[in-house]
Amino acid sequence: QQPVQSPQAVILREGEDAVINCSSSKALYSVHWYRQKHGEAPVFLMILLKGGEQKGHEKISASFNEKKQQSSLYLTASQLSYSGTYFCGGPQTGANNLFFGTGTRLTVIP
Amino acid sequence: DTGVSQDPRHKITKRGQNVTFRCDPISEHNRLYWYRQTLGQGPEFLTYFQNEAQLEKSRLLSDRFSAERPKGSFSTLEIQRTEQGDSAMYLCASSSTGPYGYTFGSGTRLTVV
Numbered sequence: 001q002q003p004v005q006s007p008q009a010v011i012l013r014e015g016e017d018a019v020i021n022c023s024s025s026k027a028l029y030s031v032h033w034y035r036q037k038h039g040e041a042p043v044f045l046m047i048l049l050k051g052g053e054q055k056g057h058e059k060i061s062a063s064f065n066e067k068k069q070q071s072s073l074y075l076t077a078s079q080l081s082y083s084g085t086y087f088c089g090g091p092q093t094g095a096n097n098l099f100f101g102t103g104t105r106l107t108v109i110p
Numbered sequence: 111d112t113g114v115s116q117d118p119r120h121k122i123t124k125r126g127q128n129v130t131f132r133c134d135p136i137s138e139h140n141r142l143y144w145y146r147q148t149l150g151q152g153p154e155f156l157t158y159f160q161n162e163a164q165l166e167k168s169r170l171l172s173d174r175f176s177a178e179r180p181k182g183s184f185s186t187l188e189i190q191r192t193e194q195g196d197s198a199m200y201l202c203a204s205s206s207t208g209p210y211g212y213t214f215g216s217g218t219r220l221t222v223v
Contacts, residue, residue, distance in 0.1 A: 002152060030209055041201060042153065044211030087152050097143055097166055098212070100152035 001025055003088055003101035011107045012078045020073040020104045022088030029091050031064050031071040032098055037084040045073075078108045114215035116202050122221045123192055130188045131218045135204030142185050143212065144177055145201040153201055159185060160207070192222045 003024040012018055022031065030049045034042040048064035048071060060082075064071045071090075075082055085105045089098035115134040123129050135142050140161050145153035156175065158166045161182035174192075179185040189196055199219050203212035 032211055034212075041214035041216050042212075044213065047209055047211055049209050089152075096141070096160075097155050097158045099155060100145075103150070103152050 005101040009105040018075045022071045024069045026092045032089045035084045116215035133202030139204035143203045147199045
């Protein structure tokens with residue numbers, strides 16, 4: 001069963017912040033985050049390996065609560081280039097392949 | 111390295127025909143994955159190789175789907191007797207062993223008419 005993301009879609013003005021949540025009903029051993037622009041392949045953003053780990057990537061950061069099987073992606077001071085669909089993904093029950101979430105469509109407007 | 115390459119970019123086929131897609135991963139990557147994506151959905155796992163060994167295959171994958179990775183280099187995904195429900199973007203990705211992110215190819219868009 002795939003991880004569930006919320007919100008499904010969000011519209012931001014440039015400079016605003018957003019949080020995207022990812023929740024799994026099965027144990028997550030790590031969490032990946034990807035961004036996919038329309039008509040393009042998903043692009044890897046970051047991976048979180050341990051519960052409680054937080055990582056940053058310029059103005060995009062993420063946290064991982066292993067006990068709650070949840071992860072959140074934080075986008076601060078959004079830019080037009082942040083527009084796209086964001087997917088979380090994680091291996092389940094020791095599998096090496098990722099199960100991707102339902103996706104969050106982010107639109108940043110001027 | 112030029113990244114992950116997929117060929118063809120687009121394929122239109124008649125229902126019942128067989129199709130084959132090719133993926134060339136990043137040369138240093140020993141893991142290769144195939145995913146399927148339909149409009150508005152996240153990538154759905156199909157199968158995974160480590161070197162030439164096919165280690166995992168989705169239980170949702172019909173027997174009409176088969177994949178190979180001879181010599182642990184490029185991979186092919188074949189769909190036999192295509193159905194309209196097979197219409198989707200087929201994505202290939204590769205990674206190194208360990209906790210590393212995937213590099214995706216641009217995909218092959220299949221349309222079954």
